Amino acid sequence: MKISAFLSCSAIFLATFASAVMPDDPxxxxxxxxxxxxxxxxxxxxxxxxxxxxxxxxxxxxxxxxxxxxxxxxxxxxxxxxxxxxxxxxxxxxxxxxxxxxxxxxxxxxxxxxxxxxxxxxxxxxxxxxxxxxxxxxxxxxxxxxxxxxxxxxxxxxxxxxxxxxxxxxxxxxxxxxxxxxxxxxxxxxxxxxxxxxxxxxxxxxxxxxxxxxxxxxxxxxxxxxxxxxxxxxxxxxxxxxxxxxxxxxxxVPPTGTTIAPTSGGPVAPTDAPGPVPTVxxxxxxxxxxxxxxxxxxxxxxxDVDSSAGAMKVASWALGFSALLGYALI
Structure with a gap:
């Protein structure tokens, strides 16, 4: 029973750990x-x-x-x-x-x-x-x-x-x-x-x-x-x-002769001459x-210092810790 409880607690802890270290939405x-x-x-x-x-x-x-x-x-x-x-x-x-x-x-x-x-x-x-x-x-x-x-x-x-x-x-x-x-x-x-x-x-x-x-x-x-x-x-x-x-x-505006990396595919084009950025x-x-x-x-x-994300991380760690503590008390 303890082994089953340990595996269950470990799974919860690993899941909460994973959620805590997951990066922000790209x-x-x-x-x-x-x-x-x-x-x-x-x-x-x-x-x-x-x-x-x-x-x-x-x-x-x-x-x-x-x-x-x-x-x-x-x-x-x-x-x-x-x-x-x-x-x-x-x-x-x-x-x-x-x-x-x-x-x-x-x-x-x-x-x-x-x-x-x-x-x-x-x-x-x-x-x-x-x-x-x-x-x-x-x-x-x-x-x-x-x-x-x-x-x-x-x-x-x-x-x-x-x-x-x-x-x-x-x-x-x-x-x-x-x-x-x-x-x-x-x-x-x-x-x-x-x-x-x-x-x-x-x-x-x-x-x-x-x-x-x-x-x-x-x-x-x-x-x-x-x-x-x-x-x-x-x-x-x-x-x-x-x-x-x-x-x-x-x-x-980049200097003359420099290249600009495209933001969404396509070839890289050199700039011909400096000048003002066009008005949209x-x-x-x-x-x-x-x-x-x-x-x-x-x-x-x-x-990740988003206040809401930080709170979620704290909650995740707390949940994981609680799970292991629960096992120890079994």
């Missing part, structure tokens, strides 16, 4: 395609501290990608005006859905509505339709992944996190900042190598301490380590915006985000 982007860069991504705006954050980034010559909420843009004129300021600063706009609700509790129709409403709102105030999206809390399972691919949306995750939202209850903003820097100091500053590693870094712009204190710490630490800040477009190498948008790409535009701007290029699939990193 359809969800969580690392850049070249080493030595950090894609600085800012969620949940536009917020009331957006002007301050843009000023900090301008002073330090940092470019970022802002994953904005459609409803935030619609809340008031100041937040809507922030979109043009973000673009004028050389940053990238991306979608964080309209309502910030759990995508995995939605039907495909509801998901499309979330993305389309956000796309229409962003286009109305900025002239662009984002090709990159981030699901709230990173929750985008099989149906969500399929639906986003059908809509030409690149699903953006992250592989390093300030966790700033966890520390908003701290009375001292410097304490909150220090706690928010722990993962960055441990993973990025102490253990990474710009020669081989890259990061997609997550922060929020709706928390006062995160903008007024943490942003400077993050930027200075990343630069001191030897990384270069990039937008998600440069990080992945795929256009930031869908057809119908009216701003140029921000991907740097169509006469009518489009009414909805339906169809479009499929997102590029990247190799997932070794680590």
């Amino acid at each position: 359809n969800k982007i969580d690392t850049c395609k070249m080493p030595g860069v950090v894609a600085y991504t800012i969620d949940d705006g536009p917020g009331i501290y957006n002007d301050e954050l843009l000023a900090i980034m301008a002073k330090k010559n940092v470019k970022a990608t802002f994953y904005v909420l459609g409803r935030k843009v619609d809340e008031n004129a100041a937040q809507a005006a922030a979109l043009k300021k973000i673009l004028d600063g050389g940053h990238q706009l991306a979608s964080h859905t309209y309502s910030h609700d759990n995508m995995d509790l939605m039907t495909d129709v509801q998901m499309k509505d979330e993305i389309n409403k956000t796309s229409d709102t962003i286009f109305k105030h900025s002239g662009v339709r984002p090709a990159y999206m981030r699901a709230p809390e990173g929750r985008c399972a099989e149906l969500c992944t399929k639906t986003m691919a059908e809509m030409g949306q690149i699903i953006s995750h992250w592989n390093i996190d300030t966790n700033d939202w966890r520390f908003t209850g701290e009375k001292d903003p410097l304490v909150a900042t220090k706690k928010s820097m722990e993962e960055i100091m441990d993973v990025l500053y102490n253990k990474s190598d710009p020669a081989t590693d890259s990061f997609i870094l997550l922060q929020h712009e709706i928390h006062e301490f995160s903008v007024r204190h943490l942003a400077n710490e993050v930027i200075d630490t990343v630069i001191k380590k030897g990384y270069r800040f990039v937008t998600m477009e440069e990080c992945i190498g795929e256009p930031a915006y869908l057809p119908g948008s009216t701003v140029p790409s921000t991907v740097p 535009s169509q006469p009518n701007g489009g009414a909805t985000v339906s169809g479009g290029p499929k997102p590029t699939i990247s190799t997932p990193p070794k680590g």
